[in-house]
Amino acid sequence: xxxxxxxxxxxxxxxxxxxxxxxxxxxxxxxxxxxxxxxxxxxxxxxxxxxxxxxxxxxxxxxxxxxxxxxxxxxxxxxxxxxxxxxxxxxxxxxxxxxxxxxxxxxxxxxxxxxxxxxxxxxxxxxxxxxxxxxxxxxxxxxxxxxxxxxxxxxxxxxxxxxxxxxxxxxxxxxxxxxxxxxxxxxxxxxxxxxxxxxxxxxxxxxxxxxxxxxxxxxxxxxxxxxxxxxxxxxxxxxxxxxxxxxxxxxxxxxxxxxxxxxxxxxxxxxxxxxxxxxxxxxxxxxxxxxxxxxxxxxxxxxxxxxxxxxxxxx
Numbered sequence: 427x428x429x430x431x432x433x434x435x436x437x438x439x440x441x442x443x444x445x446x447x448x449x450x451x452x453x454x455x456x457x458x459x460x461x462x463x464x465x466x467x468x469x470x471x472x473x474x475x476x477x478x479x480x481x482x483x484x485x486x487x488x489x490x491x492x493x494x495x496x497x498x499x500x501x502x503x504x505x506x507x508x509x510x511x512x513x514x515x516x517x518x519x520x521x522x523x524x525x526x527x528x529x530x531x532x533x534x535x536x537x538x539x540x541x542x543x544x545x546x547x548x549x550x551x552x553x554x555x556x557x558x559x560x561x562x563x564x565x566x567x568x569x570x571x572x573x574x575x576x577x578x579x580x581x582x583x584x585x586x587x588x589x590x591x592x593x594x595x596x597x598x599x600x601x602x603x604x605x606x607x608x609x610x611x612x613x614x615x616x617x618x619x620x621x622x623x624x625x626x627x628x629x630x631x632x633x634x635x636x637x638x639x640x641x642x643x644x645x646x647x648x649x650x651x652x653x654x655x656x657x658x659x660x661x662x663x664x665x666x667x668x669x670x671x672x673x674x675x676x677x678x679x680x681x682x683x684x685x686x687x688x689x690x691x692x693x694x695x696x697x698x699x700x701x702x703x704x705x706x707x708x709x710x711x712x713x714x715x716x717x718x719x720x721x722x723x724x725x726x727x728x729x730x731x732x733x734x735x736x737x738x739x740x741x
Contacts, residue, residue, distance in 0.1 A: 457585070544573070609683050
């Protein structure tokens, strides 16, 4: 676990003064554009208005986030849904309570000398973790060029900023990168082998996840947090200049690239309206988990994985 974002410490006193004893620790995987609703909600003071003392931590590891949810070290996670689904289907207490990125924002970025998917033979592809996020989608990409899993190496290295650093250093040969990092990679001469959504059109990439033991005991706090997040999502379209400035700061990029990323996010429908869960996207995740042998082969039942009552109550 590492330190909270700069804006949290910058606004901590203001938030605490209106939210004594009402702290929520929220975990995210890495700094990527689909966390803009969270950053903007904090910037605009929406959490403080809901009486929430918000702390955000970047884990760069999806499995550790789920451990933190179970232990109560964090109360809410905006992260990948795979292990949440696996836990729920095996009788565990983790659940998805809202959507976030309902489609994939990634491009297949590779070292400059790699010009086609077929060129990935014998190469190392960096992914988030062993079982989460885009890891399960690499075979769908490589299969298009006739490659089998043994024809390349998949290495769990962490989130998108880490993958970009390792691409530049040559420690990995390719990675699935969201924008604006994909723009930066192209400008630096790296190869863009195409959008991941061209191979997998539907996929619930990130969601808002909780441990139901905490959620049931803190229904009002969770509902208030979801309300603040929805206001942050709405503010992207209402205040585009502020959204671009916040995104540029948090993504450590320029405002023009941040604005381009926000526009592409809207054009591709990546952030789901009203924070609804993409049921076709979640079904595709379930299919991947079944194929990987991580859950039983049985019909997909969203009701066993998703509890939408908190999101409904936030409206």
